[in-house]
Amino acid sequence: EPEVTQTPSHQVTQMGQEVILRCVPISNHLYFYWYRQILGQKVEFLVSFYNNEISEKSEIFDDQFSVERPDGSNFTLKIRSTKLEDSAMYFCASSPGLGTVTFYEQFFGPGTRLTVL
Amino acid sequence: DQQVKQNSPSLSVQEGRISILNCDYTNSMFDYFLWYKKYPAEGPTFLISISSIKDKNEDGRFTVFLNKSAKHLSLHIVPSQPGDSAVYFCAALLQGAQKLVFGQGTRLTINP
Numbered sequence: 001e002p003e004v005t006q007t008p009s010h011q012v013t014q015m016g017q018e019v020i021l022r023c024v025p026i027s028n029h030l031y032f033y034w035y036r037q038i039l040g041q042k043v044e045f046l047v048s049f050y051n052n053e054i055s056e057k058s059e060i061f062d063d064q065f066s067v068e069r070p071d072g073s074n075f076t077l078k079i080r081s082t083k084l085e086d087s088a089m090y091f092c093a094s095s096p097g098l099g100t101v102t103f104y105e106q107f108f109g110p111g112t113r114l115t116v117l
Numbered sequence: 118d119q120q121v122k123q124n125s126p127s128l129s130v131q132e133g134r135i136s137i138l139n140c141d142y143t144n145s146m147f148d149y150f151l152w153y154k155k156y157p158a159e160g161p162t163f164l165i166s167i168s169s170i171k172d173k174n175e176d177g178r179f180t181v182f183l184n185k186s187a188k189h190l191s192l193h194i195v196p197s198q199p200g201d202s203a204v205y206f207c208a209a210l211l212q213g214a215q216k217l218v219f220g221q222g223t224r225l226t227i228n229p
Contacts (some may be wrong), residue, residue, distance in 0.1 A: 004160070031215060043161065043206065045216035056215050091160050095215075104149045104210055106217060108160035 002026045002111035006092050012115045013082055021112045023078045029054075030097030032075045033066065033106060036088040043091070049075065049103030050097070082116045089113050118186045120144050121209050124222035132229050136194040140207030143188065147209040151217065152181060154203045155185055161206055165192070197227045 005024045013019050025032050034046040047057040049067050068077045075094075079086055090113075093106040126223070130136045140150075141212045148169050153161035166179045169173040174181050180193045194201055204224050207216040 006160075030132075033215065035217075042221055043208075043219040045218070048215040050215075058216065102166070105151065105163055105166055107163055108153070110160045111158075113158075 001027075004092055004094055004107055006090075006109040006112050008112060010113045010115070011115065015084055015116055016081050019079050019082055019114060020093075021079075021090050021114070023075045023077075023109055024073050025075055025092065027073070027108060028096070029094035029107075031095045031106075032069070033093040033095075034077045035093060035108075036060075036111030037091070038085075038088040039110075040066075046077070046099045079081065079114075082114075084116050087114055087116045118125050119184050120147075120206055121218050123205075123207055123223050126221070127224040127226070129226045129228060130197050132199060133196045136192075136201065136225055136227070138194075138200050138205050138207075138223050138225065140190050140192075141188060142190075142209055144209070144211065145185075147189065147218075148188050148212045149210040150181070150183060151210070152179075153206045153208060154201075155162045155206060155222070156203050163206075165200045169221040173183040194225075198224075199227050199229060201225060202227045 007022045033048045037043045045058050045060045048055045064080045068076050089111045091111045092109045095106045150167040152164045155161045165176050165179045167183050172183050185188045204222045206222045207220040
């Protein structure tokens, strides 16, 4: 069964450093997402991406964050200058998009645990 | 953001019995509702969804019920199995939007 994959599974970084989290969405999906879950809190939406541009973003997704689809398979989240409060599990997700009955169903990857020291 | 609420942080059920997980929402503009299951250190796994135009959707042991007038949905798992022990999240999607709004989750424990 196709699945979303993410690398690395755990990333430790120093405050102020840049990190790039990588995802490979399900191959025929058209919409891609990043969510995060701070320990003990809800899963929160960060950004959605469609047709090579951001389609929706939350107030969390400020200028320190960016997303990119550098090739036909990868989808990345970059945090330019990490802060302590960026420590969280980051989940990538993808969905089929319009044209399918279940266009709205989002499938999640296993997550990257980001620890900012 | 309390648009989606799961008021029970935990639930314990005997193996073979029915598990009922509840979720309430406040925004009547939600179009779709989804349930996810999550094991520690893994991503949420999609279980079942329901459109706001339906009141029931069934898939194997999982059934989701939607009561729009009460802004309430529930997930029924029957019969419950030990492998069902996990955290269950309810999530909702607004009309025309892509972001899922999640509840806090309910930890389900199935006792042998």
